[in-house]
Amino acid sequence: MSTMHEADTLLAVDVGTVNTRASLFDVVDGRYRMVATGRASSTAGAPLFDVREGMQVALGEVSEITGRPFFDESEALLIPTTGGGAGVDAFVSTASAGPHVRTVLVGLMPGVSIESARRLAGSTYLDVIDEIGLTDRRGEEAQIDVILAARPDLIFMVGGTDGGATASVIRQIETVSLATSLLPTDQRPALVFAGNTNLGAAVMERFQNGAAVALVPNIRPSLEQEELEPARLKLAEIIGQFRSQRIAGFEDLNAWSGGYTMLTADAFSRVVRYLSRVYDPDKGVLGIDVGAAHVTVAAAFDGKLSRKVHSDLGLGTSLPGLLRHTSVSNVSRWLPMEVTEAEVRDYIFNKALYPGTIPAELSDLHIEYALLRELIRAGISRSRGDWAEGASSELMPPMEPIIASGGAIARAPRPGYAALALLDAVQPRGITTLVLDPYNLVPAVGAAAKLLPMITVQVLESGSFVSLGTVVSPVGRGHEGRPVLRIRIDPESGGEPIEGIIRYGQLVLLPLRQGEHARMTLRPERGFDVGFGGPGKAGALRVSGGALGVIIDARGRPIELSKNPERRRALNQKWLYEIGAMLES
Incomplete structure (x- = not known):
């Protein structure tokens, strides 16, 4: 393998339980960028038990997009890049697939x-x-x-x-x-x-x-x-x-990767720990990866990492394990329409049998994302005891940013749909940023970090990750409709300032496009804390825009859902509408 100074092109493969993904990174204008990605059904499990089949399909997609061949006539990976532009300078692989x-x-x-x-x-x-x-x-x-x-x-x-x-x-x-x-x-x-x-x-x-x-x-x-x-x-x-020993093809990945295929959870967590060293030292960084067979929750505070791989949780083969940690009624509380417990159970067990299926009906989509909320909630709840900060508090410790990865996150029909699921599940407090990893790149840049130290920050700052926006979540209790926060956003571009009063129970989106910056001034009402030193404390900070702009979640912490089913479903519909995620059947 070539030295890191010579490695302009990097090929990364991640073998998951349901999907195998391949991503090609190259230097564009002096910075690493993801230039193409491919996905295929994983073949690590039955009936093939050979990762090469799925990998070849995923790499074939990347090759077709870029016009770059990766293999010689003997099907050996070309490392380093040839004079004709074939092959790559470096290769890394990660895997979460395989028996426990x-x-x-x-x-x-x-x-x-x-x-x-x-x-x-x-x-x-x-x-x-x-x-x-x-x-x-x-x-x-x-x-x-x-x-x-x-x-x-x-x-x-x-x-x-x-x-x-x-x-x-x-x-x-x-x-x-x-x-x-x-x-x-x-x-x-x-x-x-x-x-x-x-x-x-x-x-x-x-x-x-x-x-x-x-x-x-x-x-x-x-x-x-x-x-x-x-x-x-x-x-x-x-x-x-x-x-x-049990799945063919890993020996090839190991050889191309310089000796070993990194565990996906290790690579994912490496990025979370790195970010905790470069972001606000007074806050942690939270990473959530929801796969078919595992839910990985990684939290780091100033470089101190805690990670849990929950092998009994997952939005696929491990989904029935969720019912050991929550109830069907807890899943149903996030639904905007009436669904019987039997329908939810049927969905759980069908998804476990056929983890690669995607929701065909709107009701199925709502059920899947209700399950996603409970999977994340269960994963965080069972992880927090090991965290360096906030382990004993009912509320989440301050986090910046929150990164979410996994197939369901990538398939969200609208950005607001993914954002609402994360807000409901994580319930962040104060000010944070929600970031989606739609192409499953976090494991790739984590695995490549030692070989190419600059790739992590450069790819994370590129458009390959989706910033949903800055989130403001006032902490406090109040009555529906009571003012909780006065906000002013002054765009750095010089546009008209945005001012408003946020009321208890609202979800509000304020426009600030991706790539734009603004000065945000927050004046919480007495009894509400936005992270500036206590309840009622005002402050200002520079914020970045995102797919949804600035998100104000004034539903209180923790979110209290109505015990009345009709009222609860109506609220879920209202929140979907407010965050721009209402879908028509």
């Missing part, structure tokens, strides 16, 4: 090492089947039975501080060693040991039974210290190997 790695966690203290292991497992594509800890009431024989019954692909062992007591950890090592030795040789799980580093030799001595063993630095070297990154990298490597 069935995992058993083994550790000592539930609130210490096991908690850290649980947090780490929840940040990637592991499916934790069971946990074994020091306080486990099951005896050794029962613990062995747990491992035998689980038939795990991976055992993730933690426990003990560096230089601390070893007896309890050694007993667990011996229990796990005995259990794995009872499994057929070809079914023995991989083992990652991330506990007391003094026990590395003991682990290797007891696992001479054919199991693949990896020793990594302790995730809890002391009670006060947590070090997850080395173990995270090893787990990512194991997940990649697991997929390559």
Whole structure:
């Protein structure tokens, strides 16, 4: 692979559960831009289990758009670019498709090492089947039975501080060693040991039974210290190997990508963490990626990243898992029309069986986006406990920006439709910006960031991402129709200022086109906070326009929906109309 100074063209491929996407980036006027993108149905699953088929179709679309061939006669990727303009200078790949790695966690203290292991497992594509800890009431024989019954692909062992007591950890090592030795040789799980580093030799001595063993630095070297990154990298490597063994074609992606295909969640989160370092240090950055089989929620505060991959949530194969975290009635509360619970359930299970289908009727579209709201709400709710800020508050911590990715987001029939779904689901407070990733580019620029450091900021500032606009969400309670905010927008272009009074319960769009800037002055009424230091505090700031201009969401935080079904449906219709998303059947 060529050096980053020579890499003008970059090809990125992302293999998802439903879609495989390919994107070509090139330097235009001295800055990286996405110049073409292609999409195809993924072939990582049944019946082909070969990522190359879908990848070839997606790359074929890019090649047809650009006139650039990517492969030689032997179907090898041309790297670097040839003199005739074929091939690319660099290639990166990301993937979220593939079976989950069935995992058993083994550790000592539930609130210490096991908690850290649980947090780490929840940040990637592991499916934790069971946990074994020091306080486990099951005896050794029962613990062995747990491992035998689980038939795990991976055992993730933690426990003990560096230089601390070893007896309890050694007993667990011996229990796990005995259990794995009872499994057929070809079914023995991989083992990652991330506990007391003094026990590395003991682990290797007891696992001479054919199991693949990896020793990594302790995730809890002391009670006060947590070090997850080395173990995270090893787990990512194991997940990649697991997929390559079961799905053809990943070996090609790995070779072209310089050795490995990055996990989509890792690449997505890298961008979120980067943005938290360059945006307002007093606010966090929130990234939400809703796929067919996973919902990834990444939040970063001044470079401190927290991420959760919810493998039981998704707008496809994992959709039935949503009902373990919410109810059908909670889904229905976001609908602008009457739908029976049976219709919602039917939609959920049909979508799980046929995740690639798109809504054919307006009622189906409304149901899908109601489900999207609850998926995002469930994902955020289950993630916030690990956030560096605002974990205990009912309200969202201040965020700037909020980035949303995923097929349903990209398919929104109108910008306002996507915006309303995000406002309902996330319920941001104060001032933020809503950004859509319609071409699924965040994983691509995240994977390319180390190779091409400038690509992240340059592509994010390009037109490939859709800024829906600046959002102002006053926090406070009031009566419908009561004034909550006085606003003035002075365009930098010199046009007429826009002034208005915002009333409680309104959704208001004020014009400010994409690429335009203005000075926005906010004067909240007593009892309402827009983020300038407390309730009633006024202030001004420079804002950018977007697809919807400036969005004022004066519905209060948290949004309180009417318990009367007819009133609730009427409000949902009103909000769709106010945000410019009303659709005709």
